[in-house]
Amino acid sequence: NAGVMQNPRHLVRRRGQEARLRCSPMKGHSHVYWYRQLPEEGLKFMVYLQKENIIDESGMPKERFSAEFPKEGPSILRIQQVVRGDSAAYFCASSLGLAGPDTQYFGPGTRLTVL
């Protein structure tokens, strides 16, 4: 399966713990995007990364959230000291990075529940 892979699919954390979400892009894709979906809402852009570079993190909360996409390995979205309001579905997407229209393909998501 050459699709976008995310793990874990479900993650339960207590308030104050750390959450690490992983994303492996589609084969051949070098651009990764993270989105968050709160209940009853659409997906909201968080961050856009290329290998070893954060291109745009304007949608990410300034504190506690960070993202990386190392030269080797998956992209990681890290949430420190989680709070109940962080409970959401986090989706990763990847694309080829074409100039002009560039379709993003999504992974199955990680559902984070903060107790």
Next chain:
Amino acid sequence: DQQVKQNSPSLSVQEGRISILNCDYTNSMFDYFLWYKKYPAEGPTFLISISSIKDKNEDGRFTVFLNKSAKHLSLHIVPSQPGDSAVYFCAATISNDYKLSFGAGTTVTVRA
């Protein structure tokens, strides 16, 4: 600020009939539009897209229409099938940008 709006949260349609999903946008800079389909507990699946240089794009049972002057697009599914029951998201972007702006989704239920 919600730049993409799907004003109908749900739609129920009989199998074999046409499903019409609507989407409005406010940002006149958007020039690339996409529809995604999402089943529960899965990620959005790309369905069909349209560039602002076109007013219609067709792919099998799915057709997207774009009315730039009204800042409105619609997705037609003909004929509707039970497997089409899902949440459909409209998304928009500026083609040299990368951020997708999503609507809140429309839940389609196809009745047998």
